[in-house]
Amino acid sequence: MTDGITKSATGIEGFDDLTLGGLPTGRPTLVCGSAGCGKTLFASTFLFNGAKLYDEPGVFVTFEERPVDIIANVDSLGFDLQGLIDRSQIHIEHIAIDPSEVAEIGDYDLEALFLRLEFAVDQIGAKRIVLDTIESLFSAFSNPAILRAEIRRLFDWLKQKGLTAVITGERGDGSLTRQGLEEYVSDCVILLDHRVDNQISTRRLRIVKYRGTAHGTNEYPFLIDEDGFSVLPVSSLGLGHKVYEDRISTGVPDLDAMLTGGGFYRGSSILLTGVAGSGKSSLACMMADAACKRGERALYLSFEESEAQTVRNMKSIGTDLAKWLKLGQLRYIAARPTFYSLEMHLAMMLREINRFKPQLVVLDPISAFTGSADIAEVQTMLLRIVDYLKSNGITAVFTHLASVQQAETDAGLSSLMDGWILLLNREANGEFNRELYLLKARGISHSNQVREFVMSNSGIHLLEPYLGEDGALTGSARRNAEARARRAETERQAEVARVQDQVTQRRRRARAQIEALNAEIEAEEAELRRLVTAEEIYQQQSREKTAAVARGRGMNLSTGTRKQD
Amino acid sequence: MAEDSKEPVKLVLYVAGETPKSLAAIRNLEKICSEHLAGKYKVEVVDLKKQPQLAREHGIVAIPTLVKELPVPIRKIIGDLSDTQKVLVHLSVEE
Secondary structure (H helix, E strand, O other): OOOOOOEEOOOOEOHHHHOOOOEEOOOEEEEEEOOOOOHHHHHHHHHHHHHHOOOOOEEEEEOOOOHHHHHHHHHOOOOOHHHHHHOOOEEEEEOOOOHHHEEEOOOOEOHHHHHHHHHHHHHHOOOEEEEEOOOHHHHHOOOHHHHHHHHHHHHHHHHHHOOEEEEEEEOOOOOOOOOOHHHOOOOEEEEEEEEEEOOEEEEEEEEEEEOOOOOOOOEEEEEEEOOEEEEOOOOOOOOOOOOOOOEEOOOOHHHHHHEOOOOEEOOOEEEEEEOOOOOHHHHHHHHHHHHHHOOOOEEEEEOOOOHHHHHHHHHOOOOOHHHHHHHOOEEEEEOOHHHOOHHHHHHHHHHHHHHHOOOEEEEEOOHHHHOOOOHHHHHHHHHHHHHHHHHOOOEEEEEEEOOOOOOOOOOOOHHHOOEEEEEEEEEEOOEEEEEEEEEEEOOOOEOOOEEEEEEEOOEEEEEOOEEEOOEEEOHHHHHHHHHHHHHHHHHHHHHHHHHHHHHHHHHHHHHHHHHHHHHHHHHHHHHHHHHHHHHHHHHHHHHHHHHHHHHHHOOOOOOHHHHHO | OOOOOOOOEEEEEEEOOOOHHHHHHHHHHHHHHHHHOOOOEEEEEEEOOOOHHHHHHHOOOOEOEEEEEEOOOOEEEEOOOOOHHHHHHHOOOOO
């Protein structure tokens, strides 16, 4: 502890993050747990990765299993132990003691064990060592006083040699190890646990003690599967995640239209709640499909339906998921909630997310968990998932089966969600109609309408609602109302046409009358003109007549001008 | 019984340096052999400090260890051989 502890990475997924670097270099670490909890695997992974990844050769001291068995056991996890042994990077020292062929007479010590270890360590220049499990010695030798002294000496020797050691120990009653090994190893103690609750087993890892360094203190779930040993520290997540400005389509153009600007923000958590058969999964699939269309990767975690079933069902609404699966853009993982415990599910999901690095994750449905575990635990798990996805900028789609039409989830997740789509299936006038309502969309102005949600072989459509005097209508009520409206419209149009006709006729009549009057006036004017002309002619004639009379009388009644004529 | 067998008793004593326990075991073994197995034994003393690979080869863990290699079955005795009677019983050789 003088100038901090240097650490040796184990290369175990997650564990090195948890311990901020790995196991203490040059010191012994005790890994304890009950039978079958993965102690030996932890130890062999530590050794294998040390030799393979960090160029630190290691000695595996086995007191129980034969070297061939150890090689065969890890071979199934893809560890080529034999290859490393051939290259002198790993040595397996088998210390087999058969108490039946050994008698103890007088005083002895385990110097030969030390010599063997020293020989093995020096032979390959080992930096790491595994003792699995040293407690076997207690059954091989009958004098515990000698053994305890020798084991203490062994640990001192390991430290003196500067070996990073992993010592495994069987869990005892009321103590970490059966033989109280923890009193010798005081630097780092790791407890592996394997519990069964409700017939579901969970593996958990806890760092009981790690002297001189900060470390996570919780119980962390870990996995042992075909990829080896992985620990998943998933609790220390804050709210300092990145915020995205770009929008992503939901795959349903009508829904995008309801969200002004087209779709949700990237990295949102979107909850789809609804009763059975309201189209939650289909909508979730559409979102996954849209992600794939954008050239992104989508991870679909299903807890109810199998891959083939979903692919078939989606085909019926015109979406081909098989294509994306083949291209590797969509990954579909189906597991019953009862397969694992919650932590294991969480661990599995996080690992898959880590590996596949999707831009969109679908969990369908989260309500499946509420049956298999305590609500509070489910909530914690989902909270972790939501946080994890958020902090990685992954869009999350959760579906939740609601037993009643309610704006609330059993898992109490609603406040965590950025977007919430409520899918309803309402009975009215003897028929059920699917409806969709955007309950919440943080930071996006959105429509407040309840839209009718129609799935057909051309995909999902949201119909414009019929907004009549009696409120918004759906289904056949909408169709009836629309028909009624159409009829009324036709009638109104006919009325208009009729009135228009009337007006036209009247206008025509009026015009005819105007024309007649005009003609009359014209006739009268013509008469008038005729009379005027006749009068003028009369006047003229009368003047000429008078003049002629005057001339005949020799009277010059006219003026001089007339004379000049 | 050992008298009937023609092959001699072959004993290997593994020690590690000249520790008090090792020296005591050598002393005790010499005494047992000369007193009880005169002329019928072959003893080899192996110092594992010098030849540690032999410890691996023969599966030796404790020091001192006495191995009766012949006649079969192989028997192992660990400790400083301070109890002569017990040693003889475990070696299945009698006078």
